[in-house]
Amino acid sequence: MLTLICRHFVACASAYYALIAIMLLSLVPTLSLTPPGEHLTQITAKDFITVHTRNTPTTYYEGRQGPTGFEYELMHRFADYLGVSLNLNARHHPESVLPAVRESGDLGAAALPLLPNPSGIYYTRPIIQMQPLVVYRRGLNGISEPSDLVGLELGTLSEAGTSEALRDLQNRHPTLSWKESHELEVAELLARVENGTLDAAVIFEHQFRLNRLFFPNVERGFILGDPLSMAWAVPSGRGLGLLEAANHFLQDLQESGTLDRLVSRYFGHDDYLEYVGTRTFLDHLDARLPRYTDLFQQSARETGFDWKLLAAVGYQESHWDPDAVSPTGVRGLMMLTNPTASEMGVSDRTDPAQSIDGGARYLRSIKERLPESITGDDRLFMAMAAYNVGLGHLYDARKIAEMRGGNPDSWVDVRAALPLLQQREWHSQTRHGYARGGEPVIYVRNIRRYYEMIEYVERSRQQFFQLEQTPVNDDPLLLFELVPPLN
Numbered sequence: 001m002l003t004l005i006c007r008h009f010v011a012c013a014s015a016y017y018a019l020i021a022i023m024l025l026s027l028v029p030t031l032s033l034t035p036p037g038e039h040l041t042q043i044t045a046k047d048f049i050t051v052h053t054r055n056t057p058t059t060y061y062e063g064r065q066g067p068t069g070f071e072y073e074l075m076h077r078f079a080d081y082l083g084v085s086l087n088l089n090a091r092h093h094p095e096s097v098l099p100a101v102r103e104s105g106d107l108g109a110a111a112l113p114l115l116p117n118p119s120g121i122y123y124t125r126p127i128i129q130m131q132p133l134v135v136y137r138r139g140l141n142g143i144s145e146p147s148d149l150v151g152l153e154l155g156t157l158s159e160a161g162t163s164e165a166l167r168d169l170q171n172r173h174p175t176l177s178w179k180e181s182h183e184l185e186v187a188e189l190l191a192r193v194e195n196g197t198l199d200a201a202v203i204f205e206h207q208f209r210l211n212r213l214f215f216p217n218v219e220r221g222f223i224l225g226d227p228l229s230m231a232w233a234v235p236s237g238r239g240l241g242l243l244e245a246a247n248h249f250l251q252d253l254q255e256s257g258t259l260d261r262l263v264s265r266y267f268g269h270d271d272y273l274e275y276v277g278t279r280t281f282l283d284h285l286d287a288r289l290p291r292y293t294d295l296f297q298q299s300a301r302e303t304g305f306d307w308k309l310l311a312a313v314g315y316q317e318s319h320w321d322p323d324a325v326s327p328t329g330v331r332g333l334m335m336l337t338n339p340t341a342s343e344m345g346v347s348d349r350t351d352p353a354q355s356i357d358g359g360a361r362y363l364r365s366i367k368e369r370l371p372e373s374i375t376g377d378d379r380l381f382m383a384m385a386a387y388n389v390g391l392g393h394l395y396d397a398r399k400i401a402e403m404r405g406g407n408p409d410s411w412v413d414v415r416a417a418l419p420l421l422q423q424r425e426w427h428s429q430t431r432h433g434y435a436r437g438g439e440p441v442i443y444v445r446n447i448r449r450y451y452e453m454i455e456y457v458e459r460s461r462q463q464f465f466q467l468e469q470t471p472v473n474d475d476p477l478l479l480f481e482l483v484p485p486l487n
Contacts, residue, residue: 039234040082040241043106048085051075052100054110055090056185057210058266070266071109074127074253078107081249095159095182101233106242108233111204113161115228122236124246126229128263132165133208134221136200137193143200143221146173152199154178155189155480162202165225166483174487178202179480190215206267216282281450285457288320292333295353299360308458310360312450313384316443317359322352334359363387374409381411384447385418385440393421396430397437403429415441 043049053060053071060072067076067088079086092100092110101108102120113130114123136143136152143149146169156162158180170176179198181189186207192198194215202224212218232250234242253259289311296314300307311320317335318324325331329338332349336358341349344358367383369391374382386394397417398408406413420426421437 037239037241039106039238040245042238043082043084043242046084048087049079049082049106050087050089050104051107051109052089052092052097052105053108054092054094054097054185056111057187058207059110060088060090070262071111073262074250075107075109077253077258078246078249082245093159093182093185094157098233101235105235107246111160111207111230112233113164113228114231115161115164118233120236121233122240122243123231123233124243125250126231127250127259128206128230129227130161130230131205131227132162132202132224133205134200134202134224135190135193135208135218136221137196137198138217138219140199140219143219145222146176146224149173149178149200150175153197154200154202155192155198156180156202157184157186157189158182158481161228162204162224163483164228166202168225170483170486175485177485178483180483181480183479187211187214190218193218209267214282281453284315284319285454289315289454292320292352292356295356299356302357303360303364305360305363306451308454309447309451310356310363311454312447313359313363313387314356315450315454316447322350322355334362336362366391371409378409378411381444381448382414384444385414388443389418389435389437389440390432392432393418393435393437394440396427396432396435397421399430400426411444415444 053075055061056069058070060067060069060075072088075088076086089100089105094110094112097108097110097112098118098121108121111130112123114126134143134149140152143152149169150173154166154177156166156178159182163180166176166178184192186203189198189201189203190211193201194217200221205223208218208220212220232246234246250259292314293307293311296307296311299305300310303310314320314333318333320333322333324333324335326335330336332341332355333352334355336344336346336349336355338349340362341347341358344362346354346358348354349358363383366386367379370379370382370386382394385397394414397414397420400417400420401410401413402408404413404417406417408414418435418437418441421430421435424434427434
């Protein structure tokens with residue numbers, strides 16, 4: 001669904017990799033007499049690989065259902081690829097990872113920027129691109145170019161790659177000054193922008209995508225400099241076996257499309273945050289959804305749907321308002337019509353329990369009535385469209401899709417046909433006639449977006465709960481070191 005976003009992040013262009021390969025070769029010193037597979041053999045013999053990482057939403061954290069995070073997914077898959085167990089050391093900040101890899105680790109996987117001349121380290125092939133980005137506190141005006149940063153309380157993380165972008169900028173703007181921290185992580189940095197301790201910060205764009213929901217008072221500013229590459233680090237002087245295995249693994253992940261899917265899952269949310277309305281959605285997520293979560297989960301167990309999907313339908317219908325009423329008399333949290341309520345045995349459409357139960361069973365009944373030739377996600381998306389526009393109009397759109405040479409069992413083709421129900425030349429050839437066919441297209445799109453956002457927030461909430469429980473330093477700037485102007 002988010003292929004364009006994935007392509008923006010994943011460093012997949014052959015020319016780009018050719019340049020990186022040249023850089024990587026320049027980083028690898030002349031080999032000693034160390035057997036090429038010594039390190040990898042040691043890992044296989046001990047039956048586990050030790051990975052040094054960081055406890056952040058973009059790398060690794062403990063979610064509600066166990067360990068998760070973008071790089072955790074990669075580490076875990078790599079350990080399986082090697083046929084060994086995964087042993088994590090997540091007690092790191094950016095500047096402590098490489099020393100640990102040099103001294104005692106097998107691998108460093110911690111959003112590491114691929115930088116030249118790393119003593120005692122080999123880097124793998126690039127995993128994704130990381131674009132430095134300026135973010136700032138809502139209410140500050142005119143933060144749109146580098147010169148606007150002069151005089152601001154500006155912060156970033158040490159040794160994470162973003163400080164290098166600021167140093168390059170300082171060469172052109174000698175009066176620029178900022179603060180660096182080797183103890184904080186990105187979410188903590190954004191919290192200081194949110195509460196006014198800092199005016200602005202420099203982080204990576206994908207980090208902003210992942211954290212943005214939780215910091216609605218932090219605005220996107222402008223990109224800063226050229227993108228860097230995220231890579232893994234392995235110790236040098238112990239052979240190239242592990243490096244080669246990691247490179248083969250990452251290449252396979254890229255060529256199979258798995259890397260694209262992981263990037264989409266973890267970082268593919270920013271394109272619809274503005275549409276949803278971040279602040280409103282978060283307010284409703286915190287204030288309204290908890291009242292009905294148990295009801296959605298109960299209905300999910302009875303109907304076989306994911307409860308978060310049912311919650312997404314409810315948000316699209318009413319913003320989780322049990323007293324919602326449309327101008328046409330559709331009513332309740334799941335916005336049931338009188339005939340639908342009667343069919344589902346719902347006596348009080350404003351009763352949240354009855355509405356959620358009735359809406360879930362109605363969606364299931366639609367899904368069950370669709371032709372068996374419609375399968376997988378196509379079946380689910382068409383059922384949701386019919387929930388909005390009615391089964392008759394959905395069948396008409398399937399007919400139009402077929403008339404246009406498309407596949408009536410494919411949501412992509414039916415989605416393209418639905419808006420044609422608004423045009424006489426097409427709806428005059430159907431059984432049920434005119435319909436506002438553009439609405440179910442938007443309806444399904446929105447539900448898919450709401451579902452992914454609810455899933456993301458549920459997956460990430462524990463990480464940010466831990467952040468909120470971290471004691472706050474009385475002087476939050478004590479955790480920073482000042483980088484003074486050049487003049």
